[in-house]
Amino acid sequence: MAEQLQQLILDTLDTQSTLQDSRALKIPGQSSPASSHDAQITILGALNSLLSREMITYETHEVSSHVLTPEGVQIVREGSHEARVWAALPERGGAPLSAQDLKRAVGDEAAKVGQGRAFKSGWIAKEGNGFVKAVSNITDTTHTELRELESSGTLVAGEKALAELRKRKLIIQRKGQWFTVHKGANFSTSIAKPETDLTVDMLTSGSWKKSTFKKYNFDADGIPTSGGALHPILKVREEIRSIFLEMGFEEMPTGTFVESGFWCFDALFVPQLHPARELQDTFYLSDPSTSLPPPSDYYERVAHVHEHGGYDSIGYRTPWSHEESHKLLLRTHTTASSAAMLYKLAAKCRGEDIDGDLSAKSQPGAANLSDDGFRPAKLFSIDRVFRNETMDATHLAEFHQVEGVVADRNLTLADLIGFMRTFFRKMGMKNLRFKPAYNPYTEPSLEIFAWHPLLEKWVEIGNSGMFRPEMLAPMGFPPDVRVHGWGIGLERPTMIRYGVSNIRTLVGHKTSIENVENSPAVMF
Numbered sequence: 001m002a003e004q005l006q007q008l009i010l011d012t013l014d015t016q017s018t019l020q021d022s023r024a025l026k027i028p029g030q031s032s033p034a035s036s037h038d039a040q041i042t043i044l045g046a047l048n049s050l051l052s053r054e055m056i057t058y059e060t061h062e063v064s065s066h067v068l069t070p071e072g073v074q075i076v077r078e079g080s081h082e083a084r085v086w087a088a089l090p091e092r093g094g095a096p097l098s099a100q101d102l103k104r105a106v107g108d109e110a111a112k113v114g115q116g117r118a119f120k121s122g123w124i125a126k127e128g129n130g131f132v133k134a135v136s137n138i139t140d141t142t143h144t145e146l147r148e149l150e151s152s153g154t155l156v157a158g159e160k161a162l163a164e165l166r167k168r169k170l171i172i173q174r175k176g177q178w179f180t181v182h183k184g185a186n187f188s189t190s191i192a193k194p195e196t197d198l199t200v201d202m203l204t205s206g207s208w209k210k211s212t213f214k215k216y217n218f219d220a221d222g223i224p225t226s227g228g229a230l231h232p233i234l235k236v237r238e239e240i241r242s243i244f245l246e247m248g249f250e251e252m253p254t255g256t257f258v259e260s261g262f263w264c265f266d267a268l269f270v271p272q273l274h275p276a277r278e279l280q281d282t283f284y285l286s287d288p289s290t291s292l293p294p295p296s297d298y299y300e301r302v303a304h305v306h307e308h309g310g311y312d313s314i315g316y317r318t319p320w321s322h323e324e325s326h327k328l329l330l331r332t333h334t335t336a337s338s339a340a341m342l343y344k345l346a347a348k349c350r351g352e353d354i355d356g357d358l359s360a361k362s363q364p365g366a367a368n369l370s371d372d373g374f375r376p377a378k379l380f381s382i383d384r385v386f387r388n389e390t391m392d393a394t395h396l397a398e399f400h401q402v403e404g405v406v407a408d409r410n411l412t413l414a415d416l417i418g419f420m421r422t423f424f425r426k427m428g429m430k431n432l433r434f435k436p437a438y439n440p441y442t443e444p445s446l447e448i449f450a451w452h453p454l455l456e457k458w459v460e461i462g463n464s465g466m467f468r469p470e471m472l473a474p475m476g477f478p479p480d481v482r483v484h485g486w487g488i489g490l491e492r493p494t495m496i497r498y499g500v501s502n503i504r505t506l507v508g509h510k511t512s513i514e515n516v517e518n519s520p521a522v523m524f
């Protein structure tokens, strides 16, 4: 087809030397009129192909034309709404037609629009509860104009009438083009298919000297280059990370996907018989299956507070199991890393010499003898955790936790709540509710709910609390030091943000790489 059209253009030029108006071409095998928009687009393709071989040149002319909307087409067939209303009514003196009967006669839409217009033109009048004709004949200009447009593409009445019909959405304007075509430098009536590649054969045989080569089209769009793209979850992670950083938080190292039962649970005062530690909730490692021993003094203190209590606590009073504590597992929460960081933060309070820096206590003549070595800290992490979950649309066996921890003297629950309000406001959640909850390592504990403006409901977004003395005291923190923390998931805000209802379209083998590459950045 394309070649036939090109041939037709060349043959026409051969006899006429210039093709004045491309709308006069009858495209082979196409039924729509040559003046139509689609036909001219097809012709443009053929012209560009011939132009690239310099067989022709052409000029473009812009035109604007009008086409009827479906409503416009209906009016050409049946008359304008107002004319149909008028026609349905009896002459004056006859029994008036009620509004309901009028609707029945011409349809709801025509009755609604037509009644108003017919009144305005003085075609109809109200009589009692119904309508009658006010004049005995009418001129349906809308109908005649649309008919004229449909057959000739223009209106003698001019732009004002066209504008009115456009406003009534009976016609729409279409910009179009047509072309004047001339012979080009390489004009010929036979289309030799140009070579697209210079081959070894052409070089050895010398046939390249007589070949015509297709010109490079430097205006063609290139193939989009594919580069790396952040996964939506990582985009949300970056945004949350920047919130923590602007609030003065420091990022914790969280590379330890594998932890011991000690750091994941015992250090956090999670009882050794706690259900979360069971096989159906936690993934344990079989090889290697046990961890290196934790720092011995600290280990002793933790074992003691579990078994016998201390620091004003009665403990759990159940036998301590070394085996349970030494088990290796995939961490079930990033609070395992928080615990390790807090233990490190308390090093100076324990009088330990870290990084070659003498602790305040052991330094002779240290400026402040009452300095117990404690320094306040604001820490955060965003990383992966693992749970032996039954997977469904909203649960996976591995996901990400966002966690913030603040350590300072005499912190209160109000400080925790205040902090979370500021933090979540920055994430776009202004309306928060807190519900008392239970965690083995925090008291009090609070579940966090946020009013979600997109979902228009309260959604549980996280968990928080004040870390227990049974956890902090064995680390060596002075008694006036309080630590509070909160944790949220990363997947849920991501799913809400990107309107994803099934986690498996976001994570795993069903994820579309294209979606990942095209998903927009997030700003809370």
Ligand code: PHE
Binding pocket: 332, 333, 334, 335, 403, 439, 442, 463, 464, 465, 484, 485, 486, 487, 488
């Ligand atoms: N570790 C808790 C969880 O997995 C979150 C949390 C962190 C709670 C810190 C209190 C303090 O849900």
